[in-house]
Structure formats: structure tokens, C-alpha cells
Amino acid sequence: MIDIHHHLLFGVDDGPKDLDLSVAQAEAAATDGITHIVCTPHANDVYEFNPQTNQARLAAIRERLGDKLTLGLGCDFHLSFENIEDALQHPHKFTINQGSYLLVEFAEFMIPQNIGDTFYEFTVKGIRPIVTHPERNPLLQKDHQRMAEWMRTGCLVQITAASLGGRFGRRAQALAWEMIEKNWVHFIATDAHNLAGRPPRMSTAHEAIAKRCGQETADRLCIENPRAAFEDRKLAPQPEPEGVYTYEKTPAPHGGFFSRIFGK
Numbered sequence: 057m058i059d060i061h062h063h064l065l066f067g068v069d070d071g072p073k074d075l076d077l078s079v080a081q082a083e084a085a086a087t088d089g090i091t092h093i094v095c096t097p098h099a100n101d102v103y104e105f106n107p108q109t110n111q112a113r114l115a116a117i118r119e120r121l122g123d124k125l126t127l128g129l130g131c132d133f134h135l136s137f138e139n140i141e142d143a144l145q146h147p148h149k150f151t152i153n154q155g156s157y158l159l160v161e162f163a164e165f166m167i168p169q170n171i172g173d174t175f176y177e178f179t180v181k182g183i184r185p186i187v188t189h190p191e192r193n194p195l196l197q198k199d200h201q202r203m204a205e206w207m208r209t210g211c212l213v214q215i216t217a218a219s220l221g222g223r224f225g226r227r228a229q230a231l232a233w234e235m236i237e238k239n240w241v242h243f244i245a246t247d248a249h250n251l252a253g254r255p256p257r258m259s260t261a262h263e264a265i266a267k268r269c270g271q272e273t274a275d276r277l278c279i280e281n282p283r284a285a286f287e288d289r290k291l292a293p294q295p296e297p298e299g300v301y302t303y304e305k306t307p308a309p310h311g312g313f314f315s316r317i318f319g320k
């Protein structure tokens with residue numbers, strides 16, 4: 057399995073504090089069956105994203121791990137005004153392995169009304185946004201239909217593996233499954249931070265999806281799509297997402313234009 061969202065770099069955010077903890081976390085991931093990890097430190101108003109520091113930490117972990125795992129570098133990119141400006145000016149600064157895929161995260165209680173325009177601007181610059189764990193966002197839990205608009209502009213969707221087992225509450229769990237069943241999800245990732253509360257585990261989710269939705273779906277979400285993002289390739293054709301490109305017709309309140317004219 058390939059994990060595209062994982063806080064593995066030590067001393068840069070709320071992930072592991074030192075090299076030993078990073079190595080232990082990576083080894084636990086390998087034991088779980090994870091073969092590739094994109095290290096995705098936060099870039100927000102608490103944690104500064106410094107590409108040089110990140111590269112240095114990555115090199116130190118790689119040296120200790122040898123060929124046990126393939127590591128890459130990305131970012132857990134928070135959609136702040138400053139970050140958006142920075143990404144538009146430096147399109148590959150925050151993307152997965154400096155390719156075209158970018159993990160984007162909303163603030164918990166505010167989704168800007170015009171965020172769809174930002175996603176469109178990203179795609180013009182060759183950046184493909186991946187909305188991270190929408191199932192955990194209280195606003196999207198109330199109205200996840202907003203995502204359909206973003207998906208139509210090319211946004212992809214990543215769910216946290218542990219949401220499927222209820223780690224982030226019942227609402228997140230229900231929405232995660234609903235979105236998978238509607239073909240709204242492209243990636244499962246751990247968003248691991250440590251060995252205890254936010255461990256690097258994907259196998260449980262992979263098995264649960266295989267049981268409920270079939271092996272093909274489980275492999276697509278946990279192996280094939282994440283591999284394409286890791287290698288900066290296009291995703292293979294995906295199953296049609298339900299209700300994203302088709303609209304349910306809402307009857308006009310007093311009959312439509314033609315019915316008023318022609319009485320039908």
C-alpha cells in the first residue's frame with residue numbers, strides 16, 4: 057500500500073519529535089504493509105514549511121531505513137491566503153514529490169465561499185488538488201454536496217484510513233463510507249502522526265473496503281491511485297461518481313417557462 061498523507065518528518069510539526077521516533081513510525085508502517093510514504097508536514101500558521109529542513113530530515117530518515125520503504129515529500133497544505141499565494145507563485149513547492157498533486161486541507165469551521173475559484177486557479181497552474189479527509193470536517197459533514205462542484209473542476213478526494221473504523225466519530229465514519237460507495241473517493245491515507253493515537257495503519261481500512269466494496273476498489277484506493285500520485289502520473293479512468301455530473305431536476309415553483317407559455 058502507498059500512503060500519500062503521513063507526518064513522518066521529525067521536529068517539523070506535531071508528528072514525531074526525533075529521528076528514532078520517525079524510524080519507529082516508518083518501521084511500523086512497513087510492518088503494516090505500506091511500501092511507500094509521502095512525508096507531508098503541515099504548512100499553516102503554527103508550523104512553517106521549510107523545503108530545505110524537510111529535505112534534510114528526509115535524508116536522515118532514509119539513511120536509517122535503507123531500502124525498507126520508499127519515501128517521498130509533499131505537504132499537508134492548509135488553505136490559508138498566504139499559502140495559496142505562495143503555491144500559485146511556486147506551483148511545485150508543496151506538491152507530492154514536486155509533481156502535480158497537492159493535498160489541501162480546510163480550516164475546521166470556515167470554508168471560503170470562493171474556494172472553487174482557487175481550485176480552478178490551481179488547475180490552470182498544473183496543480184491537481186486532493187481534498188484531505190472531508191469526512192472529518194464538521195461543515196462538510198453537514199453539507200458534503202459542496203464537494204461535487206469542486207470535483208467537477210478536477211479536485212480529487214482523500215479519506216483518512218482510521219475514519220472507516222470510527223476513530224473520528226460516527227459522522228465521519230458514515231460519511232467516509234457513503235463517499236466511497238458513491239465513488240467520490242480516490243485515495244485512502246493514514247495521516248499518521250505517532251505510534252499511539254494516530255498510528256501508520258492502512259491494512260485494516262484496505263481489508264474493510266475489500267469486504268464491503270470489493271478487492272478492486274480497495275486496491276484502487278490504497279495502491280493504484282496513490283502510486284499514480286506518488287509517481288506523478290494520471291489516474292487510470294475512475295468509476296463514475298454518483299451525483300457529480302448528473303443533476304436531479306428540481307421542479308420550478310410555479311411551473312417552468314415553457315409550461316407557463318404552453319400550459320404544459
Ligand SMILES: [Fe+2]
Nearest residue numbers: 061063132247
Ligand atoms: Fe495531516
